[in-house]
Amino acid sequence: MELGKVWNDVFDRVKTWARVNSPWVLHFNSGSCNGCDIEILATLTPRYDVERFGVKLEGSPRHADVLICTGPVTLQARDRLLRVYEQMPEPKFVIAVGSCAISGGAFQGCYNVVGHVDEVIPVDIYVPGCPPRPEAIIDGVAKLLGKLQTPAAARPVEETVI
Amino acid sequence: MSTDGSLSGKRFIVPIGPQHPALKEPGHFSFTVDGEVVTDASVRLGYAHRGIEKATESRNWTQSLYLLERICGICSHVHALAYCLGVEKLAGVEVPPRAQAIRVLVAELERIHSHFLWLGVAAHEAGFDTLFMYTWRDRETVMDILETLTGNRVNYSANVLGGVKFDVMPEIGDTIRRGLEFLEGRTHHYLEVVTTDQVFLQRTRGVGVMSLEQAETLGVVGPTARASGVIRDIRVEAPYAAYADYPVQPVLAEAGDLEARFIVRIKELFESYRIIRQILDTLPVGELQTRMPRRVKAGETVSRVEAPRGELFYFIKSNGTDNPERVKVRTPTLCNMASVLVTAVGHQLADMPMILAGIDPCFSCNDRTVVVADAGGAAYNWEQIRHYGIAFYQGK
Ligand code: SF4
Numbered sequence: 098m099e100l101g102k103v104w105n106d107v108f109d110r111v112k113t114w115a116r117v118n119s120p121w122v123l124h125f126n127s128g129s130c131n132g133c134d135i136e137i138l139a140t141l142t143p144r145y146d147v148e149r150f151g152v153k154l155e156g157s158p159r160h161a162d163v164l165i166c167t168g169p170v171t172l173q174a175r176d177r178l179l180r181v182y183e184q185m186p187e188p189k190f191v192i193a194v195g196s197c198a199i200s201g202g203a204f205q206g207c208y209n210v211v212g213h214v215d216e217v218i219p220v221d222i223y224v225p226g227c228p229p230r231p232e233a234i235i236d237g238v239a240k241l242l243g244k245l246q247t248p249a250a251a252r253p254v255e256e257t258v259i
Numbered sequence: 260m261s262t263d264g265s266l267s268g269k270r271f272i273v274p275i276g277p278q279h280p281a282l283k284e285p286g287h288f289s290f291t292v293d294g295e296v297v298t299d300a301s302v303r304l305g306y307a308h309r310g311i312e313k314a315t316e317s318r319n320w321t322q323s324l325y326l327l328e329r330i331c332g333i334c335s336h337v338h339a340l341a342y343c344l345g346v347e348k349l350a351g352v353e354v355p356p357r358a359q360a361i362r363v364l365v366a367e368l369e370r371i372h373s374h375f376l377w378l379g380v381a382a383h384e385a386g387f388d389t390l391f392m393y394t395w396r397d398r399e400t401v402m403d404i405l406e407t408l409t410g411n412r413v414n415y416s417a418n419v420l421g422g423v424k425f426d427v428m429p430e431i432g433d434t435i436r437r438g439l440e441f442l443e444g445r446t447h448h449y450l451e452v453v454t455t456d457q458v459f460l461q462r463t464r465g466v467g468v469m470s471l472e473q474a475e476t477l478g479v480v481g482p483t484a485r486a487s488g489v490i491r492d493i494r495v496e497a498p499y500a501a502y503a504d505y506p507v508q509p510v511l512a513e514a515g516d517l518e519a520r521f522i523v524r525i526k527e528l529f530e531s532y533r534i535i536r537q538i539l540d541t542l543p544v545g546e547l548q549t550r551m552p553r554r555v556k557a558g559e560t561v562s563r564v565e566a567p568r569g570e571l572f573y574f575i576k577s578n579g580t581d582n583p584e585r586v587k588v589r590t591p592t593l594c595n596m597a598s599v600l601v602t603a604v605g606h607q608l609a610d611m612p613m614i615l616a617g618i619d620p621c622f623s624c625n626d627r628t629v630v631v632a633d634a635g636g637a638a639y640n641w642e643q644i645r646h647y648g649i650a651f652y653q654g655k
Pocket of ligand 1: 195
């Protein structure tokens with residue numbers, strides 16, 4: 098019994114260590130203007146280079162730890178955003194990049210916009226700006242990594258719907 | 260839908276999107292394949308449709324400017340420019356020549372940033388990530404210039420109704436010239452890479468060919484059309500802002516394949532460098548803005564500009580109040596999208612991301628409203644279409 102607890106403890110630490118050292122991010126555009134997306138892409142390129150923190154852009158939600166959302170959520174993209182979020186394994190974290198993702202921004206009140214990202218899925222880090230500078234996005238990622246250090250930061254595992 | 264001639268008699272449809280590693284933006288494609296070969300393609304758009312055109316009607320003329328600028332983050336300046344030119348025409352306001360020249364200057368800087376961005380993304384789709392990293396590193400040079408000039412890297416807000424917001428100081432002129440010199444050297448290098456690298460050529464030469472006739476029938480615009488030999492460039496055909504004083508030499512190619520599209524876009528960069536230098540040398544002196552009335556005279560107008568991806572079209576209607584009555588936008592990607600579906604047929608599935616990247620698609624620009632008619636042929640009005648849309652998605 099004791100041994101099992103020690104084993105779990107060690108295992109948890111290894112998992113946290115691995116996650117902090119190499120978070121894989123998935124990018125989802127739920128109706129943004131592209132401005133935020135090109136700045137996210139810019140953070141991957143040589144001048145900003147988030148790969149030095151071990152951050153890797155991943156194509157599949159099943160392999161991703163962090164979801165980076167841009168843009169207000171449109172009626173069409175809402176279900177897809179939910180589905181992508183639900184497909185990610187626990188524990189999962191969400192970064193909302195840009196004024197639109199945070200509050201709807203310039204698109205508040207448009208008929209096809211259902212709202213901002215945290216009305217649809219829970220968000221851990223908000224990066225404001227229209228669009229935020231790549232430095233700001235990196236700062237957001239670094240803050241999230243800081244948060245990941247403590248395993249308690251991870252939300253309790255919820256019942257998955259899908 | 261095409262009938263298939265596959266050996267097994269079975270049709271496979273490969274869905275791609277809306278979230279997919281090969282697509283940076285949401286769009287949905289269905290490719291019907293026979294083995295590895297695509298026999299039919301269809302597209303579903305609208306994931307980024309936000310309803311901007313409608314929203315302009317509840318904002319005043321100035322507020323709409325900032326909203327329309329956010330149709331697309333890559334070519335935000337041309338959207339604002341097309342709108343400003345149209346509204347100024349309606350209001351009968353004469354914009355000072357210095358402001359017009361600065362608008363062209365920013366538009367060309369934006370073209371440089373957009374073409375570099377595209378070159379990187381297209382190289383990435385081809386699996387040539389080294390080129391992607393290099394082009395994006397060099398692109399930071401033009402981003403720095405844009406930031407020094409306008410204060411923001413994306414969504415520069417250079418335009419106001421009746422002029423521009425900032426002046427080009429001589430010191431900034433020197434910074435720009437230095438940046439351009441560096442970029443010009445790099446552009447020569449990239450032109451050499453895309454025309455000589457054997458591995459890369461295998462992904463581009465003879466792939467996604469669109470003949471002159473096809474290009475004309477499909478109504479493609481911008482560099483996609485020019486790569487097939489169609490001279491279609493609003494800067495040349497109907498010069499706007501200060502393009503009449505700074506004439507553009509359109510860049511053409513004949514082949515119509517992906518390689519030609521690379522060459523056209525890269526050569527256009529040289530043209531942009533030349534125009535920017537010319538503007539910096541001969542910037543007219545004078546005011547930056549003229550007064551704009553709060554209400555715009557009733558009437559309607561059309562305004563066209565050449566975005567990095569092709570012709571951008573604005574229809575603006577005013578009823579004499581502080582809000583626009585109708586703003587209709589047609590973006591270049593919409594014109595070019597059909598060409599993807601046609602050229603895709605007969606190619607390997609693995610070529611699809613490249614063919615799609617070949618038109619430099621921009622979905623957030625693209626997802627516009629269209630008139631929807633029910634089976635009886637009656638057109639919906641806005642309120643009905645809104646309810647229909649909500650019911651449709653909630654019913655799913
Ligand atoms: S925050 Fe600004 S740049 Fe980002 S998606 Fe919204 S409008 Fe575009």
